[in-house]
Amino acid sequence: MVVSSLKLQDLIEEIRGAKTQAQEREVIQKECAHIRASFRDGDPLHRHRQLAKLLYVHMLGYPAHFGQMECLKLIASPRFTDKRVGYLGAMLLLDERQDAHLLITNSIKNDLSQGIQAVQGLALCTLSTVGSAEMCRDLATEVEKLLLQPGSYVRKKAVLTAVHMIRKVPELSNIFLPPCAQLLHERHHGILLGTITLITELCERSPAALKHFRKVVPQLVQILQTLVTTGYSVEHSISGVSDPFLQVQILRLLRILGRNHEESSEIMNDLLAQVATNTDTSRNAGNAVLFETVLTIMDIRSAAGLRVLAVNILGRFLLNNDKNIRYVALTSLLRMVQSDHSAVQRHRPTVVECLREPDASLSRRALELSLALVNSSNVRAMTQELQSFLESCLPDLRADCASGILLAAERFAPTKRWHIDTILRVLTTQPLVQVAAWCIGEYGDLLLEGGCEETEPLQVEEEKVLALLEKVLQSHMSLPATRGYALTALMKLSTRLRGDNNLSLPCHILELKGRLPSHSHATLWPSRIRQVVSIYGSCLDVELQQRAVEYNTLFRKYDHMRAAILEKMPLVERGGTQDEEAKESKEAQLSEAALVPTEPQASKLLDLLDLLDGTFGATQPPPALEPSPGGTLVHLLDLPCASPAPASIPNLRVFEREGLQLNLSFVRPPGTPALLLITVTAVNTSGADVTHFVCQAAVPKSFHLQLQAPSGDTVPAQGGLPVTQLLRILNPNKAPLRLKLRLTYNHFGQSVQEIFEVNNLPVEMWQ
């Protein structure tokens, strides 16, 4: 039975006539069965019609894989209508993962060399959509031939097929690079557009190509100039702007070529200024070109005046009524805020206004930009704006906004009080109650003492605090987490409240608590708290029940440990970026100073240790002598490195020979009892200079010694500027100090070496 096949139109009518989803599916399944039968029978005349129907059905979402082989047959047929549908089917149904797609390679090859433009166009279109790597390699030469043919219809398609091929097989760039220069001379906009895209793709893939194409920058500038200055051209103008698509593509390529390259950027400067000022901004096309221009100005090494122009253009965009333009302006400003911060700051009021937009995309962008613009001078105003935004914004933006406000507050808070106020305003009810409960628990004793630095002190009664926490526990609105916080806070208060913290009093006194004066309540707090806690021992919420039972046990069996367990949290080390930076810079300075002398001295001091006798210990504690600054400087960082305060220990002259005198002065800084600073001063009263003066020291094993760099190694004659050197000795065990010194120098043409122990060290040095 031959069923006359439906035309595509009729099928569509039928599908539209179906009232329900099930009916539609029925119609389609019936039709698919027909189509399958027809494919099996191999009817060549109506094949294209069947495939067209199949494609329609496929678009609606139904499976259509059985049509793949039919596509191949249709492509191979000589009729154009067949080929047309066949190629369309190939584009929609085939993809790289199917094996069938390789079979069309041969057909495409034949079609490409045929010479009929329409057919070639079809083949190129399909190749650029589904071409896999092998296909591209096979057909590359064909496409290259087509690039240079006279017909523009085929050439523009061939250029874009080349783009696809390069994306799939980067090695083919070599084949497609030479024709580009020639193609740029074309006047046909389609070819130009394709060529610019091809060059862009080549430049993005290889830096060598980028260098090669920098040569064509003048040519591109010329093309763009002609576009901008010629008047109304019927062919390509869109709302009065001549071929905005080509302009945008050229600008994008100029951006890639001019990035980080002074020369090219200079050539482009004038042109960019011209485009920026001459483009008609009343319609969207003009604004599109202007937007691309601004992006290009930002990315290349442009003149300062040009950048100012770009920022002003963006400012104008922000004030425009059209939402799209505002969105685009906000996006670009966000990109610029790192590099041109002050310029963007000028537009801050407008950005803040955009926060109030009801549109989701705009408000998200405005939020990001506002957070980036917060600095120490505008933090108060900005936080106020952001807070009002937080109340009215969409739920998905709320999290970002809140965290942004808190981060900004932390970085730029003018006073601590303002910081805390801001945090309080950002927190909504439940989190606020949780934070408050935790604070009351931890710092309850501070709360009850009263006293606050900036406002008048509020006197809070213990009774009120406990009643409040009990209210939180009982309130219907509290989340289980909040109740958990409140319970723990109550427990902590049991150790923090004033008064006798034991449970020796019997419970029936609790009944009288309402009538007793406040001072005798002091002894009843733990019992009261215990009673509240034990109520929750039978609570339905498992978390609360567990807490209550454990706390109760704490009261009952481990009362002696209660205070220790409920102790305050230790303070968190507030590293903070400023403290860390200061520490790091100090480390860097000190490491430079200490590294130089410790390196050579390390080896020499080992010799010294060999000479010293056993009482001093053969091994000094290594950290004192290692070149690495890490260990040694730990001690140094505790204290300032300034010159020592005036000594309270008398100076000592330890050495004298032929006019060279060595004095020791001692300082014990008051903050660190274990540290002793010794300054060794070498003075030369003789007639000849002392050169290559080196002083080394050794101390017993339990001490840490640090030698800093001497002020010089020449002690000038006749009492000239003395050489000083600082010794830092750490004496954690408060052991008696013994010090041995070794001097080497040249004096009167002779080299001298002296080793001696310093005696008569005053007792104050180590006690």
Added chain:
Amino acid sequence: MIKFFLMVNKQGQTRLAKYYEHVEINKRTVLETEVLKSCLFRSNEQCSFIEFKDFKLVCRRYAALLIVVGVNDTENEMAIYEFIHNFVEVLDEYFSRVTELDIMFNLDKVHIILDEMVLNGCIVETNRARILAPLLILDKMSES
């Protein structure tokens, strides 16, 4: 680079779907529904550019049809917005005051027009006369 080009009506039925980057067939319907959800509930006063996963959507509404184009990060959204209008103008000229039904019943011709304008995700031709030339020749051939 353009990733996909969709034309959907208000009830959510796809009238034209062209993908320039491979997406699995079953994932296509999911993608289309999600895209619809973000775009359908926009009024005309709102911004036409939406951020969606890792690419951007540019939507434009024409009476009952919504055209959505998905582009990657490097593309200029406003140029694409203009391109959509260009496409609709071409359709308008070919079909003389195009309606949704025209697109439905002549889907293959619409595909041909789109293929003339966009190749592999890049815009290739925007001149109305040149786009419609091969199509008009084709029509003349099939009539005779």
